[in-house]
Amino acid sequence: MIQPRSVAVGGAHPYTISIGPGLLDDTALLAGTLRGDAFVISDDQVAPLYLQRVVEALSRARPGGRIGHWVLPAGEASKTLARFGEAIAAIAEAGLRRDATVYALGGGVVGDLAGFAAAAWMRGIDCVQLPTTLLAMVDSSVGGKTAVDLPQGKNLVGAFHPPRAVLADTGALRTLPPRELRAGLAEVVKYGAIVDAPFLDWLEANADALLAGDDAALAEAIARSCAHKAAIVERDPYEHGDRALLNFGHTFGHAIETGQGYGGLNHGEAVAVGMVQAARLSERLGLAPAADTARLRALLQRFGLPVSPPPGLDADALLAHMRLDKKAQSGGLRFIVWDGAGRARVLAGVPEATVRAVLAGD
Numbered sequence: 001m002i003q004p005r006s007v008a009v010g011g012a013h014p015y016t017i018s019i020g021p022g023l024l025d026d027t028a029l030l031a032g033t034l035r036g037d038a039f040v041i042s043d044d045q046v047a048p049l050y051l052q053r054v055v056e057a058l059s060r061a062r063p064g065g066r067i068g069h070w071v072l073p074a075g076e077a078s079k080t081l082a083r084f085g086e087a088i089a090a091i092a093e094a095g096l097r098r099d100a101t102v103y104a105l106g107g108g109v110v111g112d113l114a115g116f117a118a119a120a121w122m123r124g125i126d127c128v129q130l131p132t133t134l135l136a137m138v139d140s141s142v143g144g145k146t147a148v149d150l151p152q153g154k155n156l157v158g159a160f161h162p163p164r165a166v167l168a169d170t171g172a173l174r175t176l177p178p179r180e181l182r183a184g185l186a187e188v189v190k191y192g193a194i195v196d197a198p199f200l201d202w203l204e205a206n207a208d209a210l211l212a213g214d215d216a217a218l219a220e221a222i223a224r225s226c227a228h229k230a231a232i233v234e235r236d237p238y239e240h241g242d243r244a245l246l247n248f249g250h251t252f253g254h255a256i257e258t259g260q261g262y263g264g265l266n267h268g269e270a271v272a273v274g275m276v277q278a279a280r281l282s283e284r285l286g287l288a289p290a291a292d293t294a295r296l297r298a299l300l301q302r303f304g305l306p307v308s309p310p311p312g313l314d315a316d317a318l319l320a321h322m323r324l325d326k327k328a329q330s331g332g333l334r335f336i337v338w339d340g341a342g343r344a345r346v347l348a349g350v351p352e353a354t355v356r357a358v359l360a361g362d
C-alpha cells in the first residue's frame with residue numbers, strides 16, 4: 001500500500017499538494033476544499049472515467065450542496081477563448097457565487113482552462129486542481145498559471161490564480177494512454193535538468209519502473225517534481241526571476257506546438273524536443289559540455305520521447321513564434337540555457353543566427 005504524500009506550497013496563498021492513490025474519492029480531503037457550491041470542469045475522455053466518482057464524493061462531502069459540471073472536448077485544440085467563453089456561460093448558468101469552488105478534473109488543458117475560468121468568474125473564486133495526467137500532476141496543476149491559447153501563440157491570455165488545493169490521484173494514471181505518460185516524464189526530466197542532477201541519476205535507474213507504471217516509482221517522481229516546482233514558485237510566484245527556469249525547452253517547444261497548429265506533437269513531446277534544442281544551444285554558446293546533451297537525449301529517448309523537431313517546420317516561422325513567446329522581451333531572444341545538468345539559467349540577447357543554426361541541426 002502506497003502511503004499518500006503531501007507537498008506544501010508556501011507564499012501569499014499557501015496550499016497543499018496531496019499525492020496518492022484513491023484521492024478522487026477521498027471525501028474528507030474534498031470536504032476540506034469546499035465552502036459553497038461545487039462545479040466540476042472536465043473533458044470528454046476523462047469525464048466518463050472519473051466524473052461520477054468525483055461528483056459522488058463531493059455529494060458525500062457536502063450533503064445537499066449543489067454540484068454542477070461542464071465537459072469540453074479533449075485536447076489542446078479546446079484551450080481557446082471560445083471554449084473559455086462557454087465555460088463561463090456554464091458557470092453563469094449554474095449561478096455560482098463567490099464561495100463556490102471549481103474543480104478541474106483532467107490534464108493540463110482542463111486545468112489551465114478551468115483555472116482561468118475560476119480566476120475570471122467574479123474576479124476569482126476557488127479552484128481545486130484534480131490532475132489526471134502525469135504532466136498535470138508534476139507541473140500544470142501546481143503554481144497557479146492559468147491560460148488559453150491564441151492562434152498567435154500558446155497561453156497568451158490568462159491569469160495567475162493559485163489553486164486552493166491539488167489532489168493528485170495516482171490511481172488515475174492507470175487509464176492514461178502510454179503516450180501521455182511519456183509526455184509527463186518529459187516534464188519530470190526537466191526538473192533534473194534545471195535544478196537536480198542527482199534526480200537524473202534516479203530517473204536513469206528507475207526508467208523501466210516508471211514506464212511500467214510502478215506506483216511507488218511514480219509517486220516518488222511526482223513528489224520530487226512537485227517539491228521542486230513548489231520551491232521555485234514560492235520564491236518567484238509571478239515569474240520575475242527563477243520561475244522562468246521551469247520554461248527550459250519551452251521556447252523551442254512552444255514554437256513547435258504553435259508552428260504545427262496544436263495538432264502534432266503534444267506538449268510534453270514538444271518540450272522533450274525543446275530541451276534537447278536548449279541543450280544544443282547551450283553547447284553551441286560554449287556554456288555546457290556535449291556529453292550533457294547526449295545524456296539528456298539518451299534519457300528522453302529511453303522514455304520513448306522525440307528528440308528532434310518534426311520535419312517540415314520552417315525556421316523563419318519558428319523564430320517568429322519565439323519572438324512572440326512570453327519569455328521574449330523587447331531586447332531580443334531570451335532562452336533558458338544550462339551550464340550542464342542541474343544548472344539552468346536565463347540568458348537574454350541570444351543571437352538569432354545561433355538559434356537558426358540549432359534549428360538547422362548544425
Ligand SMILES: NC(=O)c1ccc[n+]([C@@H]2O[C@H](COP(=O)([O-])OP(=O)(O)OC[C@H]3O[C@@H](n4cnc5c(N)ncnc54)[C@H](O)[C@@H]3O)[C@@H](O)[C@H]2O)c1
Binds near residue numbers: 106139140
Ligand atoms: N499551467 C501551467 O503551469 C502549465 C505547465 C505545463 C503545461 N501546461 C499546459 O498543459 C497542457 C498539456 O497538459 P496534458 O499533457 O495533461 O494534456 P491534456 O490535458 O490534453 O491531456 C492529454 C490527454 O489525456 C487524456 N486524459 C487525461 N487524463 C486521463 C486519464 N487519467 N485517463 C485517460 N485519459 C486521460 C485527456 O483527455 C487528453 O486527451 C498544455 O496546454 C500546456 O500548455 C500548463
